Amino acid sequence: MRNRMLLTVPAIALGALTLTAAPAMADTHESWSGQASLESLNDSGTTGEAMIELNGSEATVSINVSGAAATFMDGPFPHAQHIHIGADGVCPDPSADTDGDGAVSTPEGVPFYGEVSTSLTTEGDTSADSALAIDRFPGGDAYTYERTFELNDDTAAALADGTAVVVIHGVDPANLSEEAAEKMSPLNEELPLAATLPAACGTVNVSQMGAMPEGGADTGSPVQPVDNTGLAVGVAAGALVLAGGGAWAMRRNSTRA
Numbered sequence: 001m002r003n004r005m006l007l008t009v010p011a012i013a014l015g016a017l018t019l020t021a022a023p024a025m026a027d028t029h030e031s032w033s034g035q036a037s038l039e040s041l042n043d044s045g046t047t048g049e050a051m052i053e054l055n056g057s058e059a060t061v062s063i064n065v066s067g068a069a070a071t072f073m074d075g076p077f078p079h080a081q082h083i084h085i086g087a088d089g090v091c092p093d094p095s096a097d098t099d100g101d102g103a104v105s106t107p108e109g110v111p112f113y114g115e116v117s118t119s120l121t122t123e124g125d126t127s128a129d130s131a132l133a134i135d136r137f138p139g140g141d142a143y144t145y146e147r148t149f150e151l152n153d154d155t156a157a158a159l160a161d162g163t164a165v166v167v168i169h170g171v172d173p174a175n176l177s178e179e180a181a182e183k184m185s186p187l188n189e190e191l192p193l194a195a196t197l198p199a200a201c202g203t204v205n206v207s208q209m210g211a212m213p214e215g216g217a218d219t220g221s222p223v224q225p226v227d228n229t230g231l232a233v234g235v236a237a238g239a240l241v242l243a244g245g246g247a248w249a250m251r252r253n254s255t256r257a
Ligand SMILES: [Cu+2]
Pocket: 080, 081, 082, 083, 084, 116, 167, 168, 169
């Protein structure tokens, strides 16, 4: 009980300090999570969910997709998937079909969701250079994807301001107009249009933002420093504990940490 009392005051002081310090922290130390509900485009029947958790510059992206095109040339239909940025941060509606072939192509959607900034590949490079690396994307009619990788600054900034969009590509040609089903892709003339058409799309909503270490304020334990600012706060809190005569309590906490 005495132990708890000694730690309460520094814990409150620490909470206040951490809150004050949070806006000053560089975005490279941000920690948040975001979510996107993926809705069908181009009558694909493809839907899903995307989750993005950012810790510093490292992102963990999880995607669940179902109702997607199943097979392509006797193999699983490859589904290129990207984070698009730099436009309105929304998904295109059918009016985006400017050439009137009944399908919204990837370029026709660019004024809505922007250009590829991150390729959600299964391995290797995740930059826009891998946008059409169809041998490094998941495939088939339903899949789960999860990968942790270094997120580039442009994508992180767009995610934070709500203008990043997750797009899953690849539509079964049977769902398209005859004209669209027979076309080749404007992105790669060796691929059918169907292979690169957007199939599902969702704006990422960042649901939780902040730099406070989890549970730091309510347990009363010394903080785990998240960066130099956090370390300084931790040291200050330690000094307060010592000033309160709680040196032994502090030691006990340190050995547990
Ligand atoms: Cu894309």
